[in-house]
Amino acid sequence: MIIKILADGGAMAPGPALSQKLGPAGINIGQVIQKVNEATNSFKGIKVPVEISVNPVTKTFEVKVFSPPSSELLKKELGIEKGSGIHDKIKVGNASIEQIISVAKTKFSNMLARDLKAAVRNIVGTCVSLGILIESKHPHEVQKEINEGKYDKEIKNEITETPKEKKKELDDFFRKIKEEQDKILKAEQAVKEAEKAAQETAAPTAAASAATPVKAPAKAKSAK
Numbered sequence: 001m002i003i004k005i006l007a008d009g010g011a012m013a014p015g016p017a018l019s020q021k022l023g024p025a026g027i028n029i030g031q032v033i034q035k036v037n038e039a040t041n042s043f044k045g046i047k048v049p050v051e052i053s054v055n056p057v058t059k060t061f062e063v064k065v066f067s068p069p070s071s072e073l074l075k076k077e078l079g080i081e082k083g084s085g086i087h088d089k090i091k092v093g094n095a096s097i098e099q100i101i102s103v104a105k106t107k108f109s110n111m112l113a114r115d116l117k118a119a120v121r122n123i124v125g126t127c128v129s130l131g132i133l134i135e136s137k138h139p140h141e142v143q144k145e146i147n148e149g150k151y152d153k154e155i156k157n158e159i160t161e162t163p164k165e166k167k168k169e170l171d172d173f174f175r176k177i178k179e180e181q182d183k184i185l186k187a188e189q190a191v192k193e194a195e196k197a198a199q200e201t202a203a204p205t206a207a208a209s210a211a212t213p214v215k216a217p218a219k220a221k222s223a224k
Contacts, residue, residue: 001054001056002052003051004050005017006048008048026056046068046076077099078095084130086131092131094174095127095133097151100124101120104116117152
């Protein structure tokens with residue numbers, strides 16, 4: 001019997017769904033949870049796909065952990081809670097190529113990519129939908145640079161540590177981007193609130209006009 005679950009990395013807790021599946025098989029649920037938490041401890045804070053193979057006859061089990069979705073790994077790497085809902089307009093982070101390589105290495109074993117460079121391109125593609133800049137550029141531009149071989153040295157040597165000075169430059173660049181975004185969002189919100197206030201003001205006036213009875217014109221006196 002194979003049970004597939006999406007566990008909280010390093011923090012899986014007992015639940016009725018798992019109990020209903022493992023209980024009848026005579027498997028110690030506490031041991032399963034402990035094993036899953038040990039295997040997913042390096043993925044704390046994110047959801048992790050886990051496969052539990054159970055042998056009802058021998059009362060034994062095996063836990064197999066798959067790497068989390070690329071989007072979850074990217075969010076953890078950059079320390080962001082969620083991606084952008086409107087990625088063409090709002091950016092949520094600015095990653096270094098080293099961080100992209102790090103995520104690609106983690107995800108590589110569960111990807112169909114033929115090599116690390118292809119895996120890196122795949123992760124760069126995920127950055128588009130999340131609204132993440134790379135090297136202070138749009139991911140599409142970075143894809144082109146990867147194809148041209150600009151980051152071959154970093155990828156070949158599997159460099160995953162971002163130099164402190166470079167990290168500071170990326171953070172400073174994104175800080176300016178975020179300030180501009182916040183100004184735009186604040187201005188748009190002000191316009192929406194003004195429009196809403198105008199509508200609320202106009203509504204009672206329109207209602208009052210509709211409720212006012214219209215007097216019928218007086219009939220002309222007939223000539224005698």
